[in-house]
Amino acid sequence: MLKILSGFILGLIFTAFTAYNMAPGLMFQERVSPFGLEETVARIQQNIENAGNGWSLSGLRNPAKAVQSDGGNTLPVLMIEACSTKYSAPILKDDSVRFLSILMPCKISIYKKNDGKTYIGNMNAGLMGRMFGPMVGEVMSHVAADQAKFLTFDPSKPAPQMKVGTPGGGGAGGGAGGGGGC
Amino acid sequence: MSIIKNFLAWVFAAGSALTVLSALATPAPATAPKAETGAPALAPSAHPYAPTNGGAPAPAAEAKKPSASTADHSKFKELQKDFKEGPEVTKACLTCHTEAAKQVQHTKHWTWEFMNPDTKQRLGKKNIINNFCTAVQSNYQFCTACHVGYGWKDDKFDFSKQESVDCVVCHDTTGKYRKLPGLAGHPPYQDTEFPPHSGKIVKAVDLKDVAQKVGKTSRATCGACHFYGGGGDAVKHGDLDSSLANPGKYLDVHMAKDGLNFTCGTCHATSGHNVPGSRYTPTAMDKEKARLRGKADNSNPATCQSCHGTKPHPEKMAKLNEHTAKIACQTCHIPEFARGIATKMSWDWSTAGKMKDGKPYTGKDSAGRNAYDSKKGDFTWEKDVIPEYVWFNGKVDYTLRETKLDPSKVVKINTMNGSPDDGKSMIWPMKVFRGKQPFDAGSNQLVVFHTYGKDDSAFWGNFDWDKALEYGMKEIGAEYSGKYAFVSTEMSWPITHMVAPKGDALTCAQCHDAKTGGRLKNVSGVYMPSTGRQNSMLDMAGWALALLTLLGVIVHGAGRIYMSNRKG
Amino acid sequence: MSEKIYVFKVFERFWHWSQASLIIFMLITGFEVHGSYHLFGFGRAVSLHTIAAWTLIGLWVFAIFWHFTTGEWKQYIPTMEKVLAMVRYYSVGIFVHAPHPFRATTLKKHNPLQRLAYLGVLLFIGPLLWTSGWFYLFFGDWNTWGVDKYVSLEWVAFFHTAGAFMMLLFLIAHVYLTTAGHTPTAHIKAMITGWEEVD
Numbered sequence: 001m002l003k004i005l006s007g008f009i010l011g012l013i014f015t016a017f018t019a020y021n022m023a024p025g026l027m028f029q030e031r032v033s034p035f036g037l038e039e040t041v042a043r044i045q046q047n048i049e050n051a052g053n054g055w056s057l058s059g060l061r062n063p064a065k066a067v068q069s070d071g072g073n074t075l076p077v078l079m080i081e082a083c084s085t086k087y088s089a090p091i092l093k094d095d096s097v098r099f100l101s102i103l104m105p106c107k108i109s110i111y112k113k114n115d116g117k118t119y120i121g122n123m124n125a126g127l128m129g130r131m132f133g134p135m136v137g138e139v140m141s142h143v144a145a146d147q148a149k150f151l152t153f154d155p156s157k158p159a160p161q162m163k164v165g166t167p168g169g170g171g172a173g174g175g176a177g178g179g180g181g182c
Numbered sequence: 183m184s185i186i187k188n189f190l191a192w193v194f195a196a197g198s199a200l201t202v203l204s205a206l207a208t209p210a211p212a213t214a215p216k217a218e219t220g221a222p223a224l225a226p227s228a229h230p231y232a233p234t235n236g237g238a239p240a241p242a243a244e245a246k247k248p249s250a251s252t253a254d255h256s257k258f259k260e261l262q263k264d265f266k267e268g269p270e271v272t273k274a275c276l277t278c279h280t281e282a283a284k285q286v287q288h289t290k291h292w293t294w295e296f297m298n299p300d301t302k303q304r305l306g307k308k309n310i311i312n313n314f315c316t317a318v319q320s321n322y323q324f325c326t327a328c329h330v331g332y333g334w335k336d337d338k339f340d341f342s343k344q345e346s347v348d349c350v351v352c353h354d355t356t357g358k359y360r361k362l363p364g365l366a367g368h369p370p371y372q373d374t375e376f377p378p379h380s381g382k383i384v385k386a387v388d389l390k391d392v393a394q395k396v397g398k399t400s401r402a403t404c405g406a407c408h409f410y411g412g413g414g415d416a417v418k419h420g421d422l423d424s425s426l427a428n429p430g431k432y433l434d435v436h437m438a439k440d441g442l443n444f445t446c447g448t449c450h451a452t453s454g455h456n457v458p459g460s461r462y463t464p465t466a467m468d469k470e471k472a473r474l475r476g477k478a479d480n481s482n483p484a485t486c487q488s489c490h491g492t493k494p495h496p497e498k499m500a501k502l503n504e505h506t507a508k509i510a511c512q513t514c515h516i517p518e519f520a521r522g523i524a525t526k527m528s529w530d531w532s533t534a535g536k537m538k539d540g541k542p543y544t545g546k547d548s549a550g551r552n553a554y555d556s557k558k559g560d561f562t563w564e565k566d567v568i569p570e571y572v573w574f575n576g577k578v579d580y581t582l583r584e585t586k587l588d589p590s591k592v593v594k595i596n597t598m599n600g601s602p603d604d605g606k607s608m609i610w611p612m613k614v615f616r617g618k619q620p621f622d623a624g625s626n627q628l629v630v631f632h633t634y635g636k637d638d639s640a641f642w643g644n645f646d647w648d649k650a651l652e653y654g655m656k657e658i659g660a661e662y663s664g665k666y667a668f669v670s671t672e673m674s675w676p677i678t679h680m681v682a683p684k685g686d687a688l689t690c691a692q693c694h695d696a697k698t699g700g701r702l703k704n705v706s707g708v709y710m711p712s713t714g715r716q717n718s719m720l721d722m723a724g725w726a727l728a729l730l731t732l733l734g735v736i737v738h739g740a741g742r743i744y745m746s747n748r749k750g
Numbered sequence: 751m752s753e754k755i756y757v758f759k760v761f762e763r764f765w766h767w768s769q770a771s772l773i774i775f776m777l778i779t780g781f782e783v784h785g786s787y788h789l790f791g792f793g794r795a796v797s798l799h800t801i802a803a804w805t806l807i808g809l810w811v812f813a814i815f816w817h818f819t820t821g822e823w824k825q826y827i828p829t830m831e832k833v834l835a836m837v838r839y840y841s842v843g844i845f846v847h848a849p850h851p852f853r854a855t856t857l858k859k860h861n862p863l864q865r866l867a868y869l870g871v872l873l874f875i876g877p878l879l880w881t882s883g884w885f886y887l888f889f890g891d892w893n894t895w896g897v898d899k900y901v902s903l904e905w906v907a908f909f910h911t912a913g914a915f916m917m918l919l920f921l922i923a924h925v926y927l928t929t930a931g932h933t934p935t936a937h938i939k940a941m942i943t944g945w946e947e948v949d
Contacts, residue, residue, distance in 0.1 A: 036564065042548035064566075071431035071438075073521060073686040076566045114692050114701060116568040162548045501796060504890030690793030696785030709904035712785035712792050717908050721786075724915030731919050735926035738840075745845040 026127055033110065033118040034153065040110050040118050041078050042162040047150045054086035055146065058105045060164055077111040084146070087139050097136050103128075106143065108150065122147060249397070256394035265389035268332045268368055269345040274393065276344060283344035285455035291330045293341065294318070296462050303580055305462050311583055313595050313617040313671040314412035314529060317630040320657035324634035327363040328407040335366035337657070350389075352403050353396040359387055360406075364634065401427050401437060404446040413558070416523040420567060420613035421679035425522025433522050435683045451483040459484035464676055466510070466576035466600070467608050468492075486511040486681075508708065510608040512678050513571060514688040519613060519677045524551060524565035529617040532668035534559035535645040542645065557633075557642045559618075569611030569677050571705050573600035583628050583660065587669065589621060593628075595673035602707030609705055611677040618670050620647060622655075624663020630654040757859050757946045762822070765813050766941055772806045773917060780914050784907075803883060826869050829862050836863040844930060854946055867920070875916045882910035 033040040041060065048055050061079040083105035091100050109121040125147055129140020255261055260274040276283055286292050295306035307325075311317045318325045319337070326334040331346045333339065340346065348367065350359050361369050362376050362384060369387040370376075376384045405427050412418030416425075431438040436448070450459045459482060468487035473479055482488065490511070495502040505514075519525070535556060537543070542556030551563045577599040587593045600607035622629050632653040633641045639653035647666060655662035693700040694712040702710065709715055758766070779799040782789050790798060817823040835851040840863075842848070852861035860868060885892070885906045892898040931937035932947050940946035 036548075036562075038549035039547065068430065068432040068521075071683060073432050073517065073682050075518065112566060112568075114568065114695075115698055159548045161546065161550060500890075501800070507890060507893060690796065691791060694785075694792040696788075709902065709907055711783050711907060714785065715904075716784060716911065720908060720911055720915070724911070724918070728915065728918050728922065731922045735922060739926065739929070741845055746847070 027124055028121060029124055030119055030121045031151070033120050034155065035118065035159070037076055037078065037110060037112055037118045038162045039159045040120065041080060042160045043153050044080055044108055044110070044120070044150050045163050046160045047152065048080070048082045051146050051149050053142070053146055054084040055082055056084070057081070057163060058083045060162075075112045075114070077109060080108045080110065081105040082108070082150070084143075087143050090139055091136060094135065097132055100132060100136065106147070108147075120151060122151070251397065255396050258394075261390070261393045263390065265393060267371060268348055268350070268389070271389050271393045272332075272345045272347055272349050275349045275396075279349075282349065282455065283347040286330060286347045287341065287344070289456050290460075291455075291457065292347065294329065296460075298462055298578075300463070300577060301579055303582060305580060309582065310580060311595070311628045311630065312412075313615060313619050313673050314418060314526075315633065316531075316619055316628075317654070319630045320632045320654040321634045323366045324363045326367040327361045327365065328410075329367045332367050350392050350396060351406065352399050354392050354403055355395050355397040355400070356392050357402060358385075359392045360384065398445070399447050400445050408446075412526065414526075414552075416520060417526040418615075419675055419679070420519040420525040421516065421675075421677045423520070423523045423525065426679070429522065431683060432686075433682075434680050436681060449484045449488075458482050461676065462578060464574075464576050464578070466574045466610065466676075467606055486515075508602075508608060510574075510610045512676075512681075513569075513609050513611050515681050515684070516569070516611060516677050516679075517682060517686060517688050517692075518566045518568055519611070519680055520565050520567050521680060521682075524549065524563040525567065525613065526561055527564045527567070527615065528560075528562045529558065529615070529619075530560040531620060532559060532618045534641070535647070537645070556645065567613065568701070570614050570674075571609050571611055571702050572598055572674070573602055573607040573705065573707070574598045574610040574612075574676065575600040575604055575606040575608075581628065583630065583658075585628070586626050587621065587628065589623070589626060589667065589669045592616075592670045592672055593621075595671050598674050598676070609702065609708070613675040613677055614672055615675065616670070616672045618668045620651065620666045621669045622663050623665040623667040625661070629662065629666065630658050630660070632657065754945045754947055755855065756944055757854055757940050758944045760944070761816055763941060763944060765809065765816070768809055769806065769813075772802050772809070773921070776802045776806070777914060777918055777921070784911055784914075800887065803887065825859055826865060826872060828865055828869050831862060833862045833866065836861055840927075840930065850932065854940075867924075871917075871920055875913055875920065878909055879913035879917065882906050882913060886910060 035043060045057055045060075048057055058081040061081065062077070063079065064074045064077050067074045088101075088104055091097050103123070106125070107123070111119055111121065113119055124144070125140045126144035129143070130137045258278075260277050263274075265271050265274070272283065290296050290306060293306065294308040295304065297303075298305055307318050315321075315325070322337070322339070323335045330348050330351055331339075332348055333346055348361075351361060359369055361367060362374065369389075370384050372386045374384050374386075376382060405422070405424060408419070408422050409415060409424045409426065410417070411422070416423030425433055426437060428439045429437050431441050436442050436444040447457075450457050452458065465482040465485050468482070468485040469492060470481055470487060472491035473481070473483065473488045486494075492506055493503040494506070494511070533554070536554075537556060543554075544552060544556070545554035547553035547563065549563070549565075552561060553563075554560050579597040579599065581587060581593055581595050581597075598610075598612065600610075620629055620631060621627060629651055631641060631647070631650040632639050633650065635643070637653070638644055639646075639649040641647065641650035648664075651666055652662060652664075688701065691700075693702050694710060696712045696714055699714050700710075702708075702713070776799055779790065779795045779802065781787065782795040783792065783799055789795065832851055839848065839851050843851075854861070885901060886903075888895075889903065892901060928937040928941070929935070931940075936947050
C-alpha cells in the first residue's frame with residue numbers, strides 16, 4: 001500500500017513538474033522572423049487585413065516607448081492588435097465566458113532579442129480555447145487557423161508600409177484598418 | 183491523472199493570461215509608434231542632407247540661465263553692421279580674437295586632412311573614399327556645406343585666407359545659421375528654395391543677429407554637421423544623430439537635457455580650437471586613472487576613463503572592474519546604438535540610376551524610411567541596433583584610392599586592427615556599414631565619381647556612371663581604365679556615444695549565455711565561462727567518469743544489499 | 751558486542767560538515783558558472799560561488815591552525831600497511847560480511863585507503879582548485895602581478911574545472927563509502943555525534 005501511494009505521489013509530482021515546465025511553451029509560441037522588425041509588423045498587418053472573416057487592425061503598441069520615457073531602455077517591442085467581431089461577439093455575449101475579453105483584442109508581439117534577430121510571439125489560441133468549454137473552443141480553433149494565416153509570409157511580395165497608431169485612441173492618424181469595433 | 187494535468191494546464195493558462203495582462207497594463211501612449219517610425223523632417227526631399235543646427239535651438243534650460251560670459255557681443259561696435267557675407271563677419275571676429283583663425287586653420291575641421299603618424303596614410307575627408315557618399319573630391323561645392331570655411335568650391339581653395347574661416351557655424355546660438363549643400367560652405371544670403379524644386383524656402387541668414395549672439399559651441403552646433411554625416415540625419419555614425427540635440431535620459435545619460443546636460447565640448451574639452459578625439463587614431467585602451475584638474479596632460483580627455491578611471495565600479499561589484507582590462511566601457515554601457523532614430527545600415531550604389539517613367543524616383547521601406555533613391559541606390563535602416571564586437575587596439579588601416587583591392591572579396595574600407603594578445607586591444611562595439619560601390623575594374627582600385635554639379639557629368643544630373651567616373655577621376659588627376667564594376671565594401675564605426683543609464687548596461691547573462699553563446703559569440707581568442715567555449719573533451723571525460731563512479735557505487739551497493747538479503 | 755569510541759572532536763565535525771556543504775554548494779554554483787545548466791542565473795551563481803570561496807578560505811585558515819596545534823595533521827600521513835587488505839575488503843569481504851580489517855581509534859581515525867584518498871584531496875585536488883581559483887578570483891590583478899603573459903584564463907578555467915570534476919568523483923565515492931562501516935550508518939553517526947561503534 002505504501003509503495004502504491006508513494007508511487008502515486010511521485011507520479012503526481014512528476015506530472016506537475018512536467019506541466020510546470022511545458023505549460024509556457026504550450027500556451028505561447030515564438031518563432032524567428034525572416035524580416036526586420038518593421039517589415040515583419042507591416043507584413044503581418046497586411047496579412048490580417050487580407051484574412052477576411054471580419055478581421056481588422058485595432059492598433060499597434062510600443063511598450064518600449066513607455067520604458068524610454070521613464071529614462072530606460074529595452075530592446076524594441078511592437079504589439080499588433082487585431083480583432084474580428086465575428087469571433088469576439090459570441091464570447092462577449094455569453095456571461096459565463098465574458099471574462100475572456102481580457103484576452104482581446106488578439107495580439108501578436110514582434111520583438112528583437114540579444115542575437116539581433118526579430119522574433120514573433122503569439123498565444124496558442126487553439127489550446128487556450130479548449131480550456132473554456134466547447135463554444136469558446138470552437139471559436140478559438142477558427143481564430144487559431146486565421147492566426148496561422150497571419151504568420152504565413154510571401155517574400156516575393158514587396159514590403160508593405162507599417163500602419164501605426166490606434167484607431168480612436170489618441171488620434172494617432174487612424175491608419176489602422178478602421179475597424180476597431182472590438 | 184489526466185484530470186490533474188488538465189487542471190494544472192488550466193491554472194497555468196490563467197496565470198499566463200494574467201502575466202500578459204499585467205504586461206499590457208504598462209501605459210503605452212497610443213501615438214507612440216508614430217514618432218519613432220516617422221521619417222526625419224527633411225526626408226521627403228531627394229537629398230535629405232541639410233545641416234540644420236541639430237534641428238533644434240539650444241535647450242531651454244541653457245537659454246534661461248544668466249550668461250556667465252563677461253562680454254555681450256551685441257554691444258560691440260564691430261558687430262553692429264549689416265554683414266553681406268560670412269567672411270565679413272569673420273573679419274569682425276578677428277579684430278578681437280586675433281589668433282582664432284590661425285588656430286582653426288591648424289585643425290582637421292579646416293584642412294580635412296590627417297596624416298596618420300603610425301600608418302603613414304594620408305587620411306581626412308579630403309582623401310578618404312568611404313562607402314556612403316564615397317568622396318568629397320570633385321564634389322566640393324556640395325560637401326563643403328560642412329566645412330568650417332567659406333568658398334571651398336573646387337581644388338583651388340586658398341587654405342591660408344583667414345577671413346575664409348567660418349566662426350559662426352560653431353559659435354552660433356540662434357539656431358538660424360544654416361549652410362546649404364551646393365553653396366560651397368556659405369549660408370544662403372537670399373531666400374533660397376531648398377532642396378531644389380521642393381517648394382520649400384530657406385530664409386536668408388541674418389548675419390548681424392547671428393554675429394551678435396555668438397557663444398559657446400553646443401550639441402546643436404556640433405550636431406549641425408556631425409548628426410547628419412553620410413547624407414542625412416542618423417545616416418553615418420549610428421551613435422550620433424539629431425535625437426542627441428535634446429536627448430532624454432534613456433538615450434544619453436550624460437547629455438540628457440533634464441540630467442547632466444553635457445554638451446559635446448564637456449568631454450571633447452577643446453583648447454586652442456583643436457578638438458580632441460579622433461576616429462583616425464582612436465584611444466582604444468586608456469590605462470590612466472581619472473584625470474586631475476591642473477595636471478599637465480596630453481592624453482585624450484574624451485575617453486570614459488578620463489573621468490571614471492579604470493576601476494569605475496563599486497567594490498561590491500569587483501568582478502566588473504576585472505572586465506575593464508579587456509572590455510571597453512562602451513561594450514556594456516552602450517548595449518544598442520541608434521536608440522533614438524534609425525541609422526542607415528547598408529547602401530547599394532549598384533542599383534542607382536533606375537528610372538520610373540523616365541524620371542528618377544524614391545521608395546520607402548515598411549517604416550516609411552527612404553529605401554531607394556535613383557540618385558543613390560538601395561538603403562536599409564535599423565533602429566536599436568546590436569553592435570558587432572571586435573578586438574580593437576586603436577590602429578586603423580584604410581583602403582585608399584591607391585590601394586589595390588580584391589574585388590572577389592568584401593573590401594574593408596577601414597580595417598580595425600587588434601588581437602586578444604597584443605596587450606593594447608579591448609573588445610569594442612562597432613557599427614559595421616555595408617554597401618556596394620563602383621571601382622575601376624581595370625586597375626582594381628576604388629574610384630572617385632562626380633555626384634553633384636551643374637555640369638552634364640554629375641551623376642545626380644544625368645545618371646550616367648561613365649561620365650561621372652571619368653569626370654571624377656580626371657578631377658583628381660588619376661588614371662581610369664574606363665571599365666567599372668561594383669564591389670562589396672564594409673566600414674566600421676566604433677560606437678562611443680549614446681551611453682545608456684547604468685541600469686541598462688548589459689547584464690552578465692547577455693554575454694555569459696551558454697545556450698546561445700551570448701553577445702560576444704563571434705569574438706575569438708578569449709575564454710569566457712558559460713559561453714560554450716569550455717574544453718569539451720574535459721567536460722565529456724569529467725561527466726563520463728562521474729557517471730561511471732555513480733554507476734559503480736550503485737552496483738557495489740546493490741551487491742551488498744543482495745548479498746545481505748540472501749544471507750539474512 | 752559492539753563498543754563505542756570517541757573519534758571526532760567538535761571542531762572536526764564542525765569543520766567536516768561546513769566544508770562538505772560549502773563544497774557541494776560550490777559544485778552546484780561552479781558548474782552553473784561553467785555553463786552546464788541554468789539555476790541561479792550566471793551573475794548570481796558567480797557571486798554565490800565567490801562568497802562560498804571566501805568562506806571556505808576562512809574555514810581553512812582555522813582548520814590548518816587546528817590541525818597543526820593539535821597534531822591532528824598526522825592523521826593524513828600515508829601508510830601502505832593494510833592498503834591491500836582494505837582493497838580486498840571493499841571488493842570481496844564487504845559482500846560476505848568479513849571483518850573490517852581496520853579498527854578506528856582516536857589516534858588513527860582513518861583507514862589506510864581513507865588516508866591515501868584524503869591526502870590526495872589535500873595535496874592534489876585541493877591545491878589544484880585553490881591555485882586555479884585564486885587566479886580566477888584575481889583575474890584583474892594579473893597585469894600588476896606581471897603574470898598575464900604566462901597565465902591564460904582558458905587554462906586556469908581548465909584546471910579549475912578538472913579539479914571540480916575530481917572533487918565530484920571524490921564526493922560520490924566518499925558519500926557511498928560512508929555506508930561501508932560497521933553498519934551502514936555507523937560512519938555517518940560518528941561524523942555527527944563523534945562516537946563510532948566498532949566491533
